Amino acid sequence: MPNPIYIILILLLPLASFLIMGIFGRNHIKNASGIISTTLLFITACLAFYVAYGYFLEFGKVNGVYQKLIPFKLTWLEFSKGVSIDLGILLDPITAMMLVVVTLISLMVHIYSLGYMKGEERFSTYYAFLGLFTFSMLGLVVASNIFQIYMFWELVGVSSFLLIGFYFEKPSAVAASKKAFIVTRFADLGFLIGILILSFNAGTLDFQTLIQRLTSPESAELKSAVASSFLGISTLSWGMILVFMGGAGKSAMFPLHIWLPDAMEGPTPVSALIHAATMVVAGVFLVARLFPVFAISSPHALEMVGNVGAISALFAAVIACTQTDIKRVLAFSTMSQIGFMMFALGVSKYGGEEGLGYTASMFHLFTHALFKALLFLGAGAVIHYVHSNDMKDMGGLRKVMPITHLTFLIACLAIAGVPPFAGFFSKEEILLAAFHHNKMIYWIALLTSGLTAFYMFRLYFNIFWNKEHHAHGEHHGEGGFVMMMPLVLLAAGAAFAGFIPFGKFVSSDGLPLESEFHLQFSIVPVVLGLTGIFIAMLFYKKQNDKSDKIALALNGFYKATYNKFYFDEIYLFITKKIIFNFIGRPAAWFDKNIVDGMVNAFGNNTLAVSEKIKSFQSGKVQQYAIYFLSGVIGLAVLFIYLWK
Amino acid sequence: MNPGLTHILFISIALFFIGVFGFFTRRNLITMLMSIELILNSVNLNFIAFNKYVWPDKLTGLFFTIFVIVIAAAEAAVAIAIIINLYRNYQTIDVEKVEELKY
Numbered sequence: 122m123p124n125p126i127y128i129i130l131i132l133l134l135p136l137a138s139f140l141i142m143g144i145f146g147r148n149h150i151k152n153a154s155g156i157i158s159t160t161l162l163f164i165t166a167c168l169a170f171y172v173a174y175g176y177f178l179e180f181g182k183v184n185g186v187y188q189k190l191i192p193f194k195l196t197w198l199e200f201s202k203g204v205s206i207d208l209g210i211l212l213d214p215i216t217a218m219m220l221v222v223v224t225l226i227s228l229m230v231h232i233y234s235l236g237y238m239k240g241e242e243r244f245s246t247y248y249a250f251l252g253l254f255t256f257s258m259l260g261l262v263v264a265s266n267i268f269q270i271y272m273f274w275e276l277v278g279v280s281s282f283l284l285i286g287f288y289f290e291k292p293s294a295v296a297a298s299k300k301a302f303i304v305t306r307f308a309d310l311g312f313l314i315g316i317l318i319l320s321f322n323a324g325t326l327d328f329q330t331l332i333q334r335l336t337s338p339e340s341a342e343l344k345s346a347v348a349s350s351f352l353g354i355s356t357l358s359w360g361m362i363l364v365f366m367g368g369a370g371k372s373a374m375f376p377l378h379i380w381l382p383d384a385m386e387g388p389t390p391v392s393a394l395i396h397a398a399t400m401v402v403a404g405v406f407l408v409a410r411l412f413p414v415f416a417i418s419s420p421h422a423l424e425m426v427g428n429v430g431a432i433s434a435l436f437a438a439v440i441a442c443t444q445t446d447i448k449r450v451l452a453f454s455t456m457s458q459i460g461f462m463m464f465a466l467g468v469s470k471y472g473g474e475e476g477l478g479y480t481a482s483m484f485h486l487f488t489h490a491l492f493k494a495l496l497f498l499g500a501g502a503v504i505h506y507v508h509s510n511d512m513k514d515m516g517g518l519r520k521v522m523p524i525t526h527l528t529f530l531i532a533c534l535a536i537a538g539v540p541p542f543a544g545f546f547s548k549e550e551i552l553l554a555a556f557h558h559n560k561m562i563y564w565i566a567l568l569t570s571g572l573t574a575f576y577m578f579r580l581y582f583n584i585f586w587n588k589e590h591h592a593h594g595e596h597h598g599e600g601g602f603v604m605m606m607p608l609v610l611l612a613a614g615a616a617f618a619g620f621i622p623f624g625k626f627v628s629s630d631g632l633p634l635e636s637e638f639h640l641q642f643s644i645v646p647v648v649l650g651l652t653g654i655f656i657a658m659l660f661y662k663k664q665n666d667k668s669d670k671i672a673l674a675l676n677g678f679y680k681a682t683y684n685k686f687y688f689d690e691i692y693l694f695i696t697k698k699i700i701f702n703f704i705g706r707p708a709a710w711f712d713k714n715i716v717d718g719m720v721n722a723f724g725n726n727t728l729a730v731s732e733k734i735k736s737f738q739s740g741k742v743q744q745y746a747i748y749f750l751s752g753v754i755g756l757a758v759l760f761i762y763l764w765k
Numbered sequence: 766m767n768p769g770l771t772h773i774l775f776i777s778i779a780l781f782f783i784g785v786f787g788f789f790t791r792r793n794l795i796t797m798l799m800s801i802e803l804i805l806n807s808v809n810l811n812f813i814a815f816n817k818y819v820w821p822d823k824l825t826g827l828f829f830t831i832f833v834i835v836i837a838a839a840e841a842a843v844a845i846a847i848i849i850n851l852y853r854n855y856q857t858i859d860v861e862k863v864e865e866l867k868y
Contacts, residue, residue, distance in 0.1 A: 746788060
């Protein structure tokens with residue numbers, strides 16, 4: 122067991138970075154703020170690696186099983202005996218893994234931003250927000266209490282909001298940040314209700330007790346939670362589905378995905394950190410955290426997780442094939458990959474060989490964080506060079522940006538699932554898990570991974586090949602050392618992370634899982650992936666009109682896909698036309714006319730009456746005396762004659 | 766003929782209404798103050814009369830009368846101070862002219 126102070130420091134250093142940059146950054150240490158933040162983050166990352174190393178290899182395992190440790194716990198708010206909001210640290214394999222992922226990607230983004238955001242007016246504010254985000258995300262992954270996770274969950278939402286709206290002078294960025302915040306907040310409403318249902322049934326907010334009470338078959342809490350039902354679904358399943366709704370909102374799962382493409386309005390390194398590698402996988406993390414409850418006690422909810430994940434994966438992959446904004450392609454690809462993680466959890470069972478999906482999901486989360494962050498940072502370098510997000514303005518960049526080109530290619534190969542890059546291994550495990558438990562999802566996943574290869578290489582060829590690059594006047598090259606170093610490091614991760622024997626460390630029940638490798642099984646997906654790459658090459662390597670012809674042939678479908686199946690329009694229709702007109706307007710009318718009307722009537726009547734009677738106050742002493750005397754006489758008459 | 770309780774009460778009532786009449790009709794603040802003294806003295810007379818004719822062995826009414834006289838003296842001092850100040854500011858002690866304090 123390590124000194125808990127190390128783990129607490131992992132959280133406190135980014136918080137310190139946020140406070141220092143937020144308070145002093147603007148006026149005192151503007152130019153040094155990037156360096157200071159990055160240094161703090163570097164220490165944090167070292168500590169995180171140290172803790173994860175210690176957990177996985179030294180103290181985490183007792184009798185061959187990874188333990189759930191609580192090195193630190195502080196009762197913060199006690200409602201009643203047993204029900205309290207604690208601030209604690211729960212250390213288990215997924216926490217340790219997430220600590221590494223979050224701090225590593227955050228560090229890369231910090232370094233990269235030194236170059237990318239250089240000369241920005243609100244440079245230190247940017248670093249303050251990055252610090253806040255890192256702190257919140259780390260707090261989320263170490264949370265030992267379901268309410269603690271909820272608090273940090275909202276904090277990451279806020280930092281995401283702040284960073285999407287970082288360029289607040291752009292109206293589109295403001296709209297995007299509002300959209301992201303409102304959609305995720307709406308989903309979090311479900312999460313909160315889910316928390317209340319679960320904690321009411323289990324009588325606790327603590328994760329370990331909650332999981333233990335809701336999974337052991339003889340516990341009274343589980344029996345009552347399963348026995349009572351609403352609309353034919355047990356209370357427990359309702360709770361889990363609502364909790365998953367929060368996760369789906371944060372992870373941009375269908376149909377709550379509409380905020381993610383717009384969130385690309387933020388600075389590109391932020392997209393890499395928040396909207397690709399860390400925050401959007403919070404939903405997956407949440408499902409993984411409560412996985413025993415999902416798997417053992419409410420298989421219906423888990424089935425729903427699987428279906429939603431599969432639908433999202435395919436849906437996003439189809440849309441990604443038509444988008445021309447490179448960041449939006451990446452955003453939809455993120456959504457698709459998170460769909461993979463979700464349905465991998467959905468097809469998994471608890472424990473042993475059957476728990477392969479869980480391991481695969483976490484493995485994919487890990488590798489995806491590496492190569493997707495790399496893709497975004499590479500896209501950032503391209504945007505930095507071209508000053509445009511649209512792939513029509515790009516092409517032939519391989520000669521002027523050799524490092525970016527190479528690292529981007531590695532990331533594309535990784536996400537397309539080409540061996541021996543990282544994505545191949547994790548995707549293979551996911552497909553294997555799906556193959557064993559749900560054939561339907563397996564076919565969807567297979568199709569999606571082919572599409573993934575196609576759209577990623579469409580992106581790649583459009584940026585780096587296609588037409589010849591015409592050098593125009595200003596040349597600042599690829600971006601300096603600080604921008605290239607993270608790319609190279611992440612590319613190394615994306616190339617080799619697949620060789621980590623992940624099943625040994627992370628599994629649903631803590632026992633090591635030997636993942637065997639089936640050569641004949643992986644032939645189909647790899648061939649499919651290579652076909653996707655080949656088709657993309659045919660279409661986009663040289664400038665030609667093949668792709669346009671196909672788009673023309675599929676006219677209606679292409680248009681619908683290009684417009685993201687009109688989901689934004691549907692949402693706008695529902696909110697603007699239905700909710701605003703039939704709920705908002707009447708409520709506003711009621712407020713304006715009835716509530717305000719009542720208050721105003723009181724005020725106006727008082728005013729009118731006092732206007733009438735104010736002449737009593739004439740200033741004439743003798744008049745007052747007359748009123749006084751008549752009053753006395755009146756009282757005297759009352760007392761003498763009328764008071765019996 | 767010895768004066769009885771009724772006679773004294775009659776005088777007291779007469780005194781009271783003379784005071785009230787004066788208070789309502791005079792415009793001069795000093796005269797109004799004097800009318801108030803009349804009202805107070807009618808009350809004093811009442812106290813004394815009841816004390817003498819109803820409970821001759823008690824002193825309560827007497828004490829009350831003394832209290833009222835003392836209060837009346839203090840009140841007169843305050844009232845006259847106010848009137849003097851009024852005069853200094855407005856050069857008048859006509860109550861009709863002093864009616865600033867109103868709505």
